[in-house]
Amino acid sequence: MTVTLADVAARAGVSSATVSRVLNGNYPVAGSTRARVLRAVEELEYVVNGQARGLAAATSDLVGVLVNDIADPFFGIMAGAAQAEIAHGSRGGTGTCGGKLAVVCNTGGCPEAELTYLTLLQRQRAAGVIVTGGAAEGTEHTQAVTAKLARLASDGTRVVLCGRPPLPLDGDAATLAFDNRGGARRLTGHLLELGHRHIGYITGPENRSTTRHRLEGHRAALADHGLAADAERLTVGGDFGRAAGYRGARELLDAEPELTAIVAANDTAALGVCAALRERGLRVPQDVSVAGFDDLPFSVDAAPALTTVRLPLHEAGARAGRLVMGRESAPPGGVSVVTARLVTRASTAPPPAS
Amino acid sequence: MTVTLADVAARAGVSSATVSRVLNGNYPVAGSTRARVLRAVEELEYVVNGQARGLAAATSDLVGVLVNDIADPFFGIMAGAAQAEIAHGSRGGTGTCGGKLAVVCNTGGCPEAELTYLTLLQRQRAAGVIVTGGAAEGTEHTQAVTAKLARLASDGTRVVLCGRPPLPLDGDAATLAFDNRGGARRLTGHLLELGHRHIGYITGPENRSTTRHRLEGHRAALADHGLAADAERLTVGGDFGRAAGYRGARELLDAEPELTAIVAANDTAALGVCAALRERGLRVPQDVSVAGFDDLPFSVDAAPALTTVRLPLHEAGARAGRLVMGRESAPPGGVSVVTARLVTRASTAPPPAS
DNA sequence: CCACACATAGCAAGCGCTTACTGCGCGCCG
DNA sequence: CGGCGCGCAGTAAGCGCTTGCTATGTGTGG
Structure with a gap:
């Protein structure tokens, strides 16, 4: 047959x-x-x-791409760009073709799932692995993931970390670190410059490097203006989801009547914030300013358009793809920082005069 | 080593x-x-x-999932749900584990890319393939894709079509057909019942089954009310993108001063429509009603919340995953229709009294 | 007490492909 | 005109694993 x-x-x-x-x-x-x-x-x-x-031939046509949530454009954009580079060189037909097959794995940000997928990829002797998104911190599995990555790297699998803190890996590894802290700091700085003094913050999920870095940036900006005191009180937990933004905004509003601005850890949550505000009859940005993070495609279409921090996701994904394919070489040290640029739009304005 | x-x-x-x-x-x-x-x-x-x-053992741990655009939540949601089912049963550690690895392939809706990926998957002797999204129609490659799928199916690869018209395939194939036509018909019907008589339509990309079916549904609704005449004139081409919606809306507004409603082929484009309307100082829905299709997560957060047609993407993806894993059996005939439910929200209202 | 059945473990033949290494025939140089 | 080298094609030894079949050891019934 x-x-x-x-x-x-x-x-x-x-x-x-x-x-x-x-x-x-x-x-x-x-x-x-x-x-x-x-x-x-x-x-x-x-x-x-x-x-x-x-x-x-002791080779493989597979390259793994781990993402936290494939349904989230944040990851979809990176994964798509990476895949385009990975498949690059493919030609149709029955004949020979270059390029490799990207295996996109949805981990839900759970280190155990990461470990499972990494093992599966190791079984297939994948040629490389791109790990995107922040790392879980402080769980025992985190260490296991690191160990597994080290193992892969030393076995000759190319490992690329994209949007995750660098790890000391042996082999052919590279890291594209996102400047989450710097971006967050500039964002909150922007609000402070506009005159806001009571700024709420809705975080990402617990124990993730991205959450921590963005929060640290936010607090650093507050500290710059001598406002560190309130920071703790005006911070509520979230999970990057829209509902968390909605819930968080209501909570903040209840806790602090003088609130004039809310920063969400990402755009998706910021949308939830806007919804909660609208529901309370508060106008954005006249009554309350809102800011997000990531600059996902829909953010420009929000009403009002969202002030946020742009991460060049497409470019980073493409670069990760090239790195994992060995088509581009890692910078000395293996780590290169991806800059996060402040994008000011209509959702932020000076606080109400009152 | x-x-x-x-x-x-x-x-x-x-x-x-x-x-x-x-x-x-x-x-x-x-x-x-x-x-x-x-x-x-x-x-x-x-x-x-x-x-x-x-x-x-003549087996494979791989299952392919073809999507048109991984950065689009429409596909991301399906792919994520499918993958969860496919990986299902995996366990971490070094030991044995069940479940398979989903290979998500970004085709950009291009039949040539589909063919390439299908061949790559065939090379890896993938255990199954899920093809999502509408099919390109009328190009010569379309036929090649069909032939390739037939080949895969008869070689024992499980083939599942999800959101794509059924194909006559031999082996273990199943289809989850989306009721795009019915959904579109109900959506436009809703607008007609509200009293609209001048309804613009912005299509999806040319030559795709989804585009055609949604447009047919729209026209069927118009025909139901004896309004088929204007249909052609009030239809402009798009591509499911936000920019196309923006452009299309401006075009429609210029062409038809009496326009009171615009239907976009999907939510993303509808967002662009809203942006164009806002720019012209037109209020949604007081001046012009707007409707989309898909009910993506962001649609409920748009301002105003978008009236649209809900496709149970998550459920369909999960079902496709189960089908491809043989964990659920296809209905007799192999085709099952996924219903599209009208979701009316704030973006549609009766036309202005004038 | 022997034959036979059953439960385990080992042997070895592939699975379909790559890749040293060997073999062959020809043209060219001396 | 002989020998050498080169350009191609073939031979066969794996790559790491699965699995049908065989070998061995133990327990049981006749």
């Missing part, structure tokens, strides 16, 4: 070695022979068996 | 066959032997070689 190299060889009247060489093209084969082989391939609709090839 | 079955066998003082059987667990092995083997596996941090296993 299934056509093998040997079938093609028989049909073309050559040995299977010759067919293999024609298909891989790194060995001289006479033009006439090659043509005969290719015709046989065509006629038989032969498709190489990737597993057998991988086994024999 | 890399640990093999034989290494484990040597360490445990058994043959490699025994180790294999312990790991696969479908053959009686004495308890004491099993324990010894497992300890050796642990000590050596052995991880099976998926390629070798696949080759020997």
Whole structure:
């Protein structure tokens, strides 16, 4: 039923070695022979068996891409860009084609799931792995994940960390670190400059590096203006979700009547904040200013358009893809910082005069 | 460097066959032997070689998921849900684990890319393939894609079409067809019932089944009310993108001063429509009603909240995942229709009295 | 007490491909 | 005109694992 190299060889009247060489093209084969082989391939609709090839050549066509939530455009954008680079060079048809297959794995940000996927990828002897999104911190699995990554790296799998703090890895590893702290600091700084003095903050999920860094940036800005005191009280927990923003905003509003601005740890939550505000009859930005983080595509379309911090997700994903494919080399030290740029739009304005 | 079955066998003082059987667990092995083997596996941090296993057992741990645009939540939601089902049963650690690896492939809706990925998947002897999103129609590659799918199906790969018209496939194939036409018809029907008579329509990309079905539904509703005449004139082309909605709305407004409602082929475009309207000083829904399609998560947060048609994307994706894993069986005939429910929110209202 | 059945473990033959290494025939130089 | 080297093609040894079949040891019934 299934056509093998040997079938093609028989049909073309050559040995299977010759067919293999024609298909891989790194060995001289006479033009006439090659043509005969290719015709046989065509006629038989032969498709190489990737597993057998991988086994024999000790290579793999797979590259893993771990994301926290594939339904979230934040990750979708990075994953899409990375995949485009990874698949790059592919050509259709029955013939040979370069490029690899990206395996996008949804971890839900759970270190155990990360570990599972990493093991699965290791089983397939993946050529590389891109890990996106913040790292969970402080759980025992975190360490296991690090160990696994170290293992992969030292086994020759290219490891790229994208939007996650650098890790000391042996082999061919690189890190694209997002400047979450700096971005958050500039964002809150912007609000402070506008004159806000009572600024609420809705965090991301607990124990994640991204959450921590953004919060640290926010607090650093407050400290710059000698406002560190209130910080704790005006911070409520969230999870990057829209509902958390909604809930958090209500909570903040109840706790602090003088509140004039709310910063959410990301755009999605900021949208929830806006909804809660609207519901209370508060206008954005006249009564309360709102800011997010990430600058996802929908943020510009929110009403009012959201002030946020832009992370070049597409570019970072593409770069991660190139790094994992070895098409671009890592900077010395292996770590390069991705800058986060403040984008001011209509959702922030000076606080009401009152 | 890399640990093999034989290494484990040597360490445990058994043959490699025994180790294999312990790991696969479908053959009686004495308890004491099993324990010894497992300890050796642990000590050596052995991880099976998926390629070798696949080759020997003629199986695969891979399942492909083709999507048009991974950065679009429409696909992200389905892919995420499907993947959760596909990975289901996985357990961490070094030991055995069930579940498979989902390979999410971004095709950009381009049939050539679909073909390429399908071939890549075929090379890896994927256990199954889920194809999501509408099909391109009328290009010569469309036929090639169909042929490739037929080939895969008859080779034993489970094929699941999710949100794409059914195809006559041999093997173990199933289709989850979205009721785009019915949904669109109900949506436009809603607008007509509100009293609108001049309704603009912004389509999806050309030559895609989804675009065609939604437009057909829209026109069917118009025809129901004897309004088929204007349909052509009040339809402008789009591509499911936000910018297309923006552009389309301006175009429609210029062409038809009496316009009181605009239907976009999806929510993303509807957001662009709202932006254009705001820019012209038109209020939604007092001056112009707007409706989308899909009910993506952000639609409820738009201002005003978008009237749209809800497609149970999560559920459909999960179901596709179960089908491709053989954990749920296809309905007789292989096709099951996913219903599209009208969701009326604040963006639609009766036309202005004038 | 022997034959036979059953429970385990080992042997070895692949799975389909890559890739040294070997073999062959030809043209060219001396 | 002989030998050498080169350009191609073939041979075969794996890659790491699964699995049908065989071998061994123990317990049981006749």
